[in-house]
Amino acid sequence: xxxxxxxxxxxxxxxxxxxxxxxxxxxxxxxxxxxxxxxxxxxxxxxxxxxxxxxxxxxxxxxxxxxxxxxxxxxxxxxxxxxxxxxxxxxxxxxxxxxxxxxxxxxxxxxxxxxxxxxxxxxxxxxxxxxxxxxxxxxxxxxxxxxxxxxxxxxxxxxxxxxxxxxxxxxxxx
Numbered sequence: 107x108x109x110x111x112x113x114x115x116x117x118x119x120x121x122x123x124x125x126x127x128x129x130x131x132x133x134x135x136x137x138x139x140x141x142x143x144x145x146x147x148x149x150x151x152x153x154x155x156x157x158x159x160x161x162x163x164x165x166x167x168x169x170x171x172x173x174x175x176x177x178x179x180x181x182x183x184x185x186x187x188x189x190x191x192x193x194x195x196x197x198x199x200x201x202x203x204x205x206x207x208x209x210x211x212x213x214x215x216x217x218x219x220x221x222x223x224x225x226x227x228x229x230x231x232x233x234x235x236x237x238x239x240x241x242x243x244x245x246x247x248x249x250x251x252x253x254x255x256x257x258x259x260x261x262x263x264x265x266x267x268x269x270x271x272x273x274x275x276x277x278x279x280x
Contacts, residue, residue: 135202136236136251140180143195148186154179156254177254185246192247199240199249207238210261219244232258 144151155178162173187195203209207225214221220243227236237252 136180136238136253139198139202139249140182142198143182146184146191148191149182149184152179152181154181172256172260175254175256175260176252179253180251181248183246183248187245187247192242192245195247196242203238203240207236226258226261229255234258234261237261 140151140153143149156176159173159176159179162170203223203225207227209223209225211224212222221241223238223240225238225240226234227238229235234256235253237256239248239250241248
């Protein structure tokens with residue numbers, strides 16, 4: 107009986123280790139991308155920690171709740187990319203988003219040169235582990251990645267949180 111329990115514990119540990127490794131690998135792809143793109147002088151990379159997210163202030167309790175569930179937020183953006191640079195970056199980002207992410211929305215306007223993708227990485231039935239907004243328009247490119255254990259019911263509120271750079275920082279921080 108004890109041998110069976112030891113084997114079962116060992117198998118459980120290996121499964122947990124495998125799942126953790128997969129989670130780290132998925133997270134590290136976006137982190138690696140941020141690191142790689144930060145070397146480009148035309149790119150701006152912003153990393154917002156859980157501690158900073160906990161300082162979000164305002165009257166919207168739903169936004170506070172979702173901010174509490176967020177582990178990190180990464181923003182990559184540029185307003186000065188050549189079409190070739192944009193194509194190169196798109197070749198890196200697209201495979202990442204096509205692997206393990208579920209696309210919620212895709213907006214493409216060829217006449218304006220606009221492409222918007224909103225994706226999630228599901229975590230069980232009722233949660234997501236990552237919410238990604240990827241926008242290309244003209245010479246501009248932005249990728250916003252929000253990670254955490256976030257209820258699926260709160261997805262629309264993430265779009266408000268993703269507009270962090272459009273809001274005054276004084277309005278959001280205590």
